[in-house]
Amino acid sequence: MHDFHYKDDILFCEDVPLGKMAQAVGTPLYVYSSKTLTDHFQKLDRAFSSVEHLICYSVKSNSNLAVLSLLKNLGSGFDIVSGGELFRALKAGADPRKIVFAGVGKTADEIEFALKENILFFTVESFPELEEIDAVARRLGKTAQIAIRVNPDVDPKTHQYTSTGKAENKFGLDMEASVEAYRKALTLKGMRATALHMHIGSQIVDTEPYQEAVKKIIPLIQRLKKVGVPLETLDIGGGLGIVYKEETPSTAEAFARAVLPLIRDLGLKILIEPGRFVAGNAGVLLTKVLYLKTSPVKNFVIVDAGMNDLIRPSLYGAYHGILPVVNHRIGKVVSDVVGPICESGDFFAKDRSLPSVEPGDILAIMSAGAYGFSMASHYNSRPRVAEVMVRGNQFQVIREREKLEDLIRGEKVGEV
Numbered sequence: 001m002h003d004f005h006y007k008d009d010i011l012f013c014e015d016v017p018l019g020k021m022a023q024a025v026g027t028p029l030y031v032y033s034s035k036t037l038t039d040h041f042q043k044l045d046r047a048f049s050s051v052e053h054l055i056c057y058s059v060k061s062n063s064n065l066a067v068l069s070l071l072k073n074l075g076s077g078f079d080i081v082s083g084g085e086l087f088r089a090l091k092a093g094a095d096p097r098k099i100v101f102a103g104v105g106k107t108a109d110e111i112e113f114a115l116k117e118n119i120l121f122f123t124v125e126s127f128p129e130l131e132e133i134d135a136v137a138r139r140l141g142k143t144a145q146i147a148i149r150v151n152p153d154v155d156p157k158t159h160q161y162t163s164t165g166k167a168e169n170k171f172g173l174d175m176e177a178s179v180e181a182y183r184k185a186l187t188l189k190g191m192r193a194t195a196l197h198m199h200i201g202s203q204i205v206d207t208e209p210y211q212e213a214v215k216k217i218i219p220l221i222q223r224l225k226k227v228g229v230p231l232e233t234l235d236i237g238g239g240l241g242i243v244y245k246e247e248t249p250s251t252a253e254a255f256a257r258a259v260l261p262l263i264r265d266l267g268l269k270i271l272i273e274p275g276r277f278v279a280g281n282a283g284v285l286l287t288k289v290l291y292l293k294t295s296p297v298k299n300f301v302i303v304d305a306g307m308n309d310l311i312r313p314s315l316y317g318a319y320h321g322i323l324p325v326v327n328h329r330i331g332k333v334v335s336d337v338v339g340p341i342c343e344s345g346d347f348f349a350k351d352r353s354l355p356s357v358e359p360g361d362i363l364a365i366m367s368a369g370a371y372g373f374s375m376a377s378h379y380n381s382r383p384r385v386a387e388v389m390v391r392g393n394q395f396q397v398i399r400e401r402e403k404l405e406d407l408i409r410g411e412k413v414g415e416v
């Protein structure tokens with residue numbers, strides 16, 4: 001599942017002790033395992049090897065250039081949602097013909113940027129966007145390849161904030177509107193509708209929601225083919241769940257076994273957009289214990305990382321395992337693990353039984369490789385932390401720790 005393991009009482013990433021990196025680079029610190037990233041990508045790639053397919057790693061989950069470059073070298077394409085992510089993917093050497101662009105609010109500038117780079121396709125999420133892409137493409141003398149994002153109205157049984165394929169969600173178009181959008185696209189000179197896209201949510205642990213969505217979409221594909229839509233690709237999105245606590249998510253093989261029999265005979269290339277599945281368990285956030293504090297009702301372990309560094313517990317009530325990087329203390333204490341941010345929502349664990357810790361100890365917040373650094377902010381004017389990539393017994397800083405000057409870049413004292 002991942003390459004973070006104890007050898008005796010020392011927690012390693014691959015062959016490097018985590019404590020060694022904390023000492024060399026400081027804390028808080030994100031550490032990624034190149035082996036885990038590679039293994040997870042290849043598991044999915046192998047699971048779909050019996051069909052023509054393309055994996056487009058979802059850049060939003062972890063957008064560090066070193067992560068993108070590693071995945072590009074394994075053959076990955078990229079799922080992007082902004083001009084900034086396109087910029088990153090290109091900087092990492094991505095093949096634009098393997099880039100797909102989703103999101104409900106693409107601006108004309110972003111559309112132009114992507115058209116000029118000849119990306120594989122845009123995922124269109126509304127009628128006005130369809131017209132905007134057509135207009136920009138015609139102005140540039142280009143033909144945009146597009147997918148309509150179909151909202152199949154299925155319950156992915158995940159956190160309400162990461163459900164994206166239910167009728168009340170802002171994403172995509174319902175079945176009937178999708179047909180209308182494809183018909184409209186057939187009349188627009190600036191585009192060709194060559195793909196169909198769905199993405200029903202994130203951290204989905206069962207295969208049933210995917211099967212249900214695909215079963216709803218198949219008759220739609222057949223209908224679209226009949227009216228002359230030149231479909232070449234079916235993009236089934238991302239969302240595959242991982243283990244944070246005691247989940248038993250479907251494996252890549254089980255996922256492929258569940259969906260491939262339904263879609264393999266459609267004659268379409270299959271595209272998949274995993275983010276969390278590739279990066280989630282491949283990263284940890286190292287943090288140092290600053291202080292211990294006891295109130296009449298709680299024990300607090302106060303650490304140097306905050307919700308600005310890893311917001312998932314605050315935003316989703318998400319669980320992350322927490323392990324000492326040196327496991328040498330006797331006894332357990334039930335505590336809240338909290339950061340220095342001035343919000344009661346700034347916590348990494350509540351009422352968690354942890355090995356007793358002392359100030360100066362380093363803790364690893366596990367499964368923080370996806371939606372960790374990429375959701376980090378400067379809140380409370382805290383510089384963003386450093387990131388490190390491990391390969392075997394080597395490690396490299398892949399993003400330097402920000403300095404105080406980075407906090408005010410572009411700001412002016414102002415004279416008005």
Ligand SMILES: Cc1ncc(COP(=O)(O)O)c(C=O)c1O
Pocket residue numbers: 058060061079102103199201202203237238239240273274275276277370
């Ligand atoms: C369109 C799209 N594709 C793929 C993903 C990746 O999801 P996950 O990281 O759960 O695989 C997302 C995440 O929000 C998304 O919006």
